[in-house]
Amino acid sequence: MVLMLSNSDVDQLLTMKDTIAALDVLYGELGRAEAVTFPRQDLHVPLANEQDDLAAHYLKTMGGASPAFKVAALRFSSDVCTWPLFGNLRRRVKLPVQNGKWLGLILLFSSITGELLAIIQDGYLSRMRVGGTNGLAARHLARKDAARVGIFGSGWQAVTQLTALAEVRDIRHIKVFSPNRENREKFAKDMEALLKIPVQPVDSPNDAAEDVDIIVTATNSRQPFLPARLLSEGVHLSCLQRSEIEMEAYRRCDVLFINLNSPEHNYTSTLFSKREKELNMEVRDHPWTYDKFDWSVYPTLGQLVNGIVPGRIGDDQVTAFINNIGVAAQFAAVGAKVYELAKIKGLGQKLDSEMFLEDVHP
Amino acid sequence: MVLMLSNSDVDQLLTMKDTIAALDVLYGELGRAEAVTFPRQDLHVPLANEQDDLAAHYLKTMGGASPAFKVAALRFSSDVCTWPLFGNLRRRVKLPVQNGKWLGLILLFSSITGELLAIIQDGYLSRMRVGGTNGLAARHLARKDAARVGIFGSGWQAVTQLTALAEVRDIRHIKVFSPNRENREKFAKDMEALLKIPVQPVDSPNDAAEDVDIIVTATNSRQPFLPARLLSEGVHLSCLQRSEIEMEAYRRCDVLFINLNSPEHNYTSTLFSKREKELNMEVRDHPWTYDKFDWSVYPTLGQLVNGIVPGRIGDDQVTAFINNIGVAAQFAAVGAKVYELAKIKGLGQKLDSEMFLEDVHP
Numbered sequence: 001m002v003l004m005l006s007n008s009d010v011d012q013l014l015t016m017k018d019t020i021a022a023l024d025v026l027y028g029e030l031g032r033a034e035a036v037t038f039p040r041q042d043l044h045v046p047l048a049n050e051q052d053d054l055a056a057h058y059l060k061t062m063g064g065a066s067p068a069f070k071v072a073a074l075r076f077s078s079d080v081c082t083w084p085l086f087g088n089l090r091r092r093v094k095l096p097v098q099n100g101k102w103l104g105l106i107l108l109f110s111s112i113t114g115e116l117l118a119i120i121q122d123g124y125l126s127r128m129r130v131g132g133t134n135g136l137a138a139r140h141l142a143r144k145d146a147a148r149v150g151i152f153g154s155g156w157q158a159v160t161q162l163t164a165l166a167e168v169r170d171i172r173h174i175k176v177f178s179p180n181r182e183n184r185e186k187f188a189k190d191m192e193a194l195l196k197i198p199v200q201p202v203d204s205p206n207d208a209a210e211d212v213d214i215i216v217t218a219t220n221s222r223q224p225f226l227p228a229r230l231l232s233e234g235v236h237l238s239c240l241q242r243s244e245i246e247m248e249a250y251r252r253c254d255v256l257f258i259n260l261n262s263p264e265h266n267y268t269s270t271l272f273s274k275r276e277k278e279l280n281m282e283v284r285d286h287p288w289t290y291d292k293f294d295w296s297v298y299p300t301l302g303q304l305v306n307g308i309v310p311g312r313i314g315d316d317q318v319t320a321f322i323n324n325i326g327v328a329a330q331f332a333a334v335g336a337k338v339y340e341l342a343k344i345k346g347l348g349q350k351l352d353s354e355m356f357l358e359d360v361h362p
Numbered sequence: 363m364v365l366m367l368s369n370s371d372v373d374q375l376l377t378m379k380d381t382i383a384a385l386d387v388l389y390g391e392l393g394r395a396e397a398v399t400f401p402r403q404d405l406h407v408p409l410a411n412e413q414d415d416l417a418a419h420y421l422k423t424m425g426g427a428s429p430a431f432k433v434a435a436l437r438f439s440s441d442v443c444t445w446p447l448f449g450n451l452r453r454r455v456k457l458p459v460q461n462g463k464w465l466g467l468i469l470l471f472s473s474i475t476g477e478l479l480a481i482i483q484d485g486y487l488s489r490m491r492v493g494g495t496n497g498l499a500a501r502h503l504a505r506k507d508a509a510r511v512g513i514f515g516s517g518w519q520a521v522t523q524l525t526a527l528a529e530v531r532d533i534r535h536i537k538v539f540s541p542n543r544e545n546r547e548k549f550a551k552d553m554e555a556l557l558k559i560p561v562q563p564v565d566s567p568n569d570a571a572e573d574v575d576i577i578v579t580a581t582n583s584r585q586p587f588l589p590a591r592l593l594s595e596g597v598h599l600s601c602l603q604r605s606e607i608e609m610e611a612y613r614r615c616d617v618l619f620i621n622l623n624s625p626e627h628n629y630t631s632t633l634f635s636k637r638e639k640e641l642n643m644e645v646r647d648h649p650w651t652y653d654k655f656d657w658s659v660y661p662t663l664g665q666l667v668n669g670i671v672p673g674r675i676g677d678d679q680v681t682a683f684i685n686n687i688g689v690a691a692q693f694a695a696v697g698a699k700v701y702e703l704a705k706i707k708g709l710g711q712k713l714d715s716e717m718f719l720e721d722v723h724p
Contacts, residue, residue: 004717006717006720007720007721007722033633034633035407036405036406036407036631036632036633037631038403038405038631041400041403041423041425043398043400043425043426043427043434044398044427045397045398045427045429045434045473046429047429047432047473047474057427057434057471057472057473057474057476058476059425059427059434059436059471061403061423061425061436063403063405063421063423063631064405064631065405065406065407065419065421065631067407067408067409067633070409072405072407072419072421072440074421074423074438076436076469077723077724078434078471078476078477078478079476079723080473080474080475080476094723095476097475097476097477097719098475098477098715098719099716099719100721101719101720101721102719102720102721102722102723103476103477103478103718103719103720104720104723104724105718107438109419109421109440110419111407111409111419111442112409112419112442113442113459113460114419114420114440114441114442114457114459114465115440115459115460115465116440116465119718121720122720122724123720123721123722123723123724124722126724127724156722269398269399269400269425269426269427270398271395271396271398271429349717353460354461355366355368355711356465356467356481357459357460357461357463357464357465358368358369358463358464358465358466358483358484358485359369359462359463359464360369360464360485360486360518361439361441361456361464361466361485362439362466362484362485362488362489
């Protein structure tokens with residue numbers, strides 16, 4: 001029996017507590033080199049399309065295995081990407097595949113039998129594993145008495161960043177800044193209802209970073225926006241992306257951990273049309289471009305979780321965690337937890353395994 | 363609608379003629395760097411298993427895209443591998459996943475819309491693409507009047523090696539050698555019935571290689587067995603694996619093409635237990651181990667198909683094609699052909715696309 005789990009199933013089943021617990025085990029394994037994960041393999045081909053010469057098909061694949069959870073996961077998404085104009089700016093967007101919807105799945109395999117256990121929609125689980133990873137880092141790095149949070153960004157990913165922090169610290173007050181007033185006000189209202197913690201929208205980056213114990217950046221900015229002067233003594237900085245903070249701010253941190261330092265991509269299987277390449281370069285050609293930056297000098301979350309590299313050693317230190325790269329093994333660990341819960345609660349659509357099996361092997 | 367295609371569907375739909383035609387288009391693209399393929403990504407983890415301390419889970423993934431066919435393919439297999447004793451020798455085997463069956467699938471995506479078009483069992487298609495690739499090379503390299511074939515090996519892969527040659531040349535006589543008399547006699551009988559060409563089992567390697575125009579090696583030998591002296595003037599040598607022929611025999615060839623020279627594996631995501639590593643080394647530590655050999659000095663089938671590097675220029679030359687590595691883009695091109703035929707013939711099980719789609723994208 002293969003279990004087909006939708007985003008709605010994942011949403012019902014998976015708590016942030018369980019997510020962080022699963023990631024804690026996984027990062028223990030990763031730090032001891034007992035779990036494996038492979039860099040993203042992108043298949044990207046420009047399309048011959050007269051209507052839109054910037055359209056390209058983009059099949060993204062990544063995989064990882066967690067022996068502790070006795071599973072391996074393969075995650076992929078298939079998108080047609082293009083670059084429509086928003087005002088004067090071109091932005092890269094993923095067009096819906098069918099019926100206004102997207103295609104992103106996690107295949108979960110048993111390491112004991114090899115069988116396909118589940119096919120899981122990747123949206124909700126992905127957001128949980130990102131939030132959970134930053135939450136796990138905060139548990140090790142933020143001051144024990146950290147209670148005040150300032151967050152930059154009011155999008156989809158910002159939600160789980162806050163639920164994760166509320167899981168690992170006794171958060172009493174949250175400030176949110178994002179450029180659009182309407183967005184930040186709605187986000188504040190929604191998060192207050194969800195977390196039962198006061199959430200205050202603020203008008204400036206300075207306001208968001210002032211008098212807080214934890215600063216979270218949860219934007220999709222490809223340009224650094226957080227200057228070093230906003231990092232006050234004792235603060236913990238939690239970044240969703242490597243491109244959000246200025247180089248000076250990196251230097252200001254006494255203790256800085258990253259997610260992983262392995263290659264990010266395989267570029268050999270990516271073809272860009274000339275124009276698309278130019279547009280990609282505009283977006284990607286900043287100092288944080290993965291391959292241009294020496295990530296190997298920073299310790300990893302796996303080393304932190306295993307105590308191989310010490311975390312915060314004083315209340316006045318500035319600590320930071322940069323979620324610098326996606327780690328496919330997260331889908332294995334958190335996917336295993338979702339699968340276990342789905343079986344207990346009887347959720348998910350059952351597919352006959354037989355159709356996926358063959359009586360020969362090449 | 364996602365079409366689920368079994369090995370039996372593929373067997374009914376796909377002819378060798380169509381396979382070679384699809385591969386011809388693909389290798390045209392590969393030679394012009396217009397198609398993409400990524401090296402195999404293996405997730406391999408040893409299992410904590412008291413009954414069998416050599417068992418490991420092995421999730422193999424590879425992908426490729428063919429803009430000419432407007433598809434991308436992701437192929438994966440999930441196996442539990444172990445090393446049972448056969449007499450005094452340990453051999454690596456893939457245990458069945460469930461119900462005595464194995465799990466290997468190809469996911470085929472449209473490059474135009476991004477949608478998942480089909481899920482195809484990989485066994486039959488894989489065998490066809492291997493045979494077809496060697497057949498395509500033979501069409502370009504064997505003498506036009508080549509009519510006599512000597513084949514080493516009588517297994518599953520040997521079948522499509524012969525059907526492919528019969529497609530590209532007017533084959534009149536075939537000799538087969540394999541160490542087990544019963545196997546070679548049965549194979550000869552079966553192939554004679556299938557191809558309507560006389561197939562003669564022979565007792566020695568020398569017999570198989572004598573007075574033939576094409577020599578095929580289709581074994582799973584990890585040690586070279588074909589010496590240079592068996593390559594007579596004008597012969598075309600077609601190898602299923604890089605490990606089958608001696609170094610001297612490589613040197614004897616006037617014209618030698620390989621499948622592709624890209625990295626074979628990603629080793630960063632492979633964990634071997636100590637004992638398993640030793641056993642792997644015994645098997646793999648020969649001169650043809652992919653990463654120890656300089657494949658970049660040989661021209662590729664893509665260059666041959668595009669006429670970038672000339673093939674045979676005289677009837678007395680010894681030519682060779684070594685299928686040195688798997689190419690995932692083959693699954694895209696041949697998969698697209700199978701999909702097209704399945705739609706025409708109404709074969710395959712229809713699955714609702716909706717369950718694979720999500721209304722968010724991470």
